[in-house]
Amino acid sequence: MATFLVIVTTILLTIWIVWICSHSRKRQTGEPPLVTGWLPFIGVTLDYAANPLGFLRETQKKYGHVFTCKIARKYFTFVTDPFSFSAVVRQSKNLDFQKFAVGFSHRVFGHADFSSLLFSESYREVHSIFRQTLQGPSLQQLTETMLGNLQMVLERGLPYEHNWLEEGLQSFTNRIMFEAGFLTLFGKDARFLHADERICMQKAVQDFLTFDRAFPILAAGVPIGLCAQAWRAREALAEELLHDKLHHRKCISDLIQRRMDAFNRMHLDEIGKARTHVCMLWASQANTLPAAFWSLYYTLRSVDAFTAARTEVNKVLSGQLTSNQDQTIYLSREQLDSMAVLESIIQEALRLSSASIMIRVASDDFTLTLDSGQTAAIRKGDYIALYPQLIHLDPEIYPNPTEFKYDRFLDDNGQRKNNFFKNERRLKHFLLPFGSGVSECPGRFFCST
Numbered sequence: 173m174a175t176f177l178v179i180v181t182t183i184l185l186t187i188w189i190v191w192i193c194s195h196s197r198k199r200q201t202g203e204p205p206l207v208t209g210w211l212p213f214i215g216v217t218l219d220y221a222a223n224p225l226g227f228l229r230e231t232q233k234k235y236g237h238v239f240t241c242k243i244a245r246k247y248f249t250f251v252t253d254p255f256s257f258s259a260v261v262r263q264s265k266n267l268d269f270q271k272f273a274v275g276f277s278h279r280v281f282g283h284a285d286f287s288s289l290l291f292s293e294s295y296r297e298v299h300s301i302f303r304q305t306l307q308g309p310s311l312q313q314l315t316e317t318m319l320g321n322l323q324m325v326l327e328r329g330l331p332y333e334h335n336w337l338e339e340g341l342q343s344f345t346n347r348i349m350f351e352a353g354f355l356t357l358f359g360k361d362a363r364f365l366h367a368d369e370r371i372c373m374q375k376a377v378q379d380f381l382t383f384d385r386a387f388p389i390l391a392a393g394v395p396i397g398l399c400a401q402a403w404r405a406r407e408a409l410a411e412e413l414l415h416d417k418l419h420h421r422k423c424i425s426d427l428i429q430r431r432m433d434a435f436n437r438m439h440l441d442e443i444g445k446a447r448t449h450v451c452m453l454w455a456s457q458a459n460t461l462p463a464a465f466w467s468l469y470y471t472l473r474s475v476d477a478f479t480a481a482r483t484e485v486n487k488v489l490s491g492q493l494t495s496n497q498d499q500t501i502y503l504s505r506e507q508l509d510s511m512a513v514l515e516s517i518i519q520e521a522l523r524l525s526s527a528s529i530m531i532r533v534a535s536d537d538f539t540l541t542l543d544s545g546q547t548a549a550i551r552k553g554d555y556i557a558l559y560p561q562l563i564h565l566d567p568e569i570y571p572n573p574t575e576f577k578y579d580r581f582l583d584d585n586g587q588r589k590n591n592f593f594k595n596e597r598r599l600k601h602f603l604l605p606f607g608s609g610v611s612e613c614p615g616r617f618f619c620s621t
């Protein structure tokens with residue numbers, strides 16, 4: 173019996189190995205080097221997930237500026253030469269962002285599949301709302317509302333005279349930024365000053381953080397149904413964003429109001445509409461909370477940064493603060509634009525902390541020509557990935573790259589600096605926390621202000 177089992181197991185194992193070998197992808201002429209790792213299905217997923225920057229640097233050293241890796245059962249071609257980023261960003265004919273983003277969002281947020289024929293046309297209109305409401309003339313209104321909400325949330329949380337409370341910096345920035353951002357986009361409930369609304373907001377922050385913590389594994393392809401906590405948190409957020417509830421809120425931003433109208437015209441079901449709002453909530457908060465935390469953290473740890481920031485803020489606010497301590501602060505576009513030190517601090521914090529990845533899907537077989545003239549044959553359906561942290565932490569571009577230098581983005585005259593070099597060549601893409609090209613974050617002007 174035991175011999176029989178050994179023979180059957182050996183035969184099955186052999187069939188499996190032969191199947192894997194015959195079905196595994198082979199590098200073809202003109203294609204970038206293929207890095208598959210030694211594990212059949214997961215490829216180099218574990219090495220990449222453990223330390224993406226370290227893994228990409230090592231692989232770049234071994235294989236050069238362009239290589240294809242098997243990660244989470246997909247093939248990703250990484251382009252690591254910063255001068256070739258434009259070559260990828262410009263390829264909107266062969267490289268599709270929406271297909272990847274919409275499919276991903278459908279899977280993680282559980283809303284309708286906007287890439288289906290039924291919705292794809294109307295979704296184009298929904299997508300254009302981002303740029304119409306987060307940039308240009310609408311931006312001033314949004315910024316004013318955010319500034320007012322920030323002050324309101326901060327003042328409301330101030331301790332009474334001898335009643336100081338202690339709170340960690342991260343918890344503080346998460347709480348303040350989440351609530352101010354939420355109220356700015358989704359408006360205020362009539363009970364927003366009452367204790368029960370504050371409890372609701374505290375629960376929303378916790379749900380958001382629970383969902384956000386699961387995001388890396390959801391992004392790696394794990395179905396949300398297997399992440400019970402994340403699923404419950406997402407549904408609890410959606411519950412708060414049902415149109416029935418939103419109708420009771422005042423001062424809803426133009427962005428959300430127009431999305432609500434568009435989703436009504438598309439006849440989505442009510443929970444589906446609410447889940448698209450969770451997606452918008454996530455896009456607006458997921459990067460903003462860490463950016464606020466790291467900017468404050470680095471500033472508070474550096475006496476020079478703190479002094480320079482305070483001097484700049486005092487200069488801009490001098491007129492307003494001396495006249496009335498309780499007055500709501502108002503900042504014009506020009507005043508915001510004049511704050512080069514604060515901008516440099518935020519850029520430096522984003523350079524050090526942001527670890528986004530830019531992904532496109534090849535809509536056809538095509539040949540990508542890099543800046544050096546080298547070509548890479550790309551297969552339809554493969555992903556092309558750019559990893560900005562390779563630039564952000566490159567010692568040739570940013571000397572002592574892991575050090576926080578509050579004035580790194582200022583020139584000798586204290587003005588904004590935008591000339592950075594590698595191999596003595598000026599870089600077009602030297603800071604990409606907001607992505608680039610068609611997928612560039614439409615909220616970038618809002619968060620910079």
Ligand code: HEM
Binds near residue numbers: 526614615619
């Ligand atoms: C420091 C804060 C922020 C950072 C670092 C950031 C960064 C990013 C990045 C890297 C992307 C994806 C780009 C790509 O894949 O190439 C993105 C997309 C997006 N961001 Fe932001 N973001 C921030 C804040 C915001 C805010 C405040 C909003 C809205 C109020 C927003 C709305 C969006 C939207 C809607 C998208 C998807 C764009 C699309 O599908 O075309 N972001 N953001």
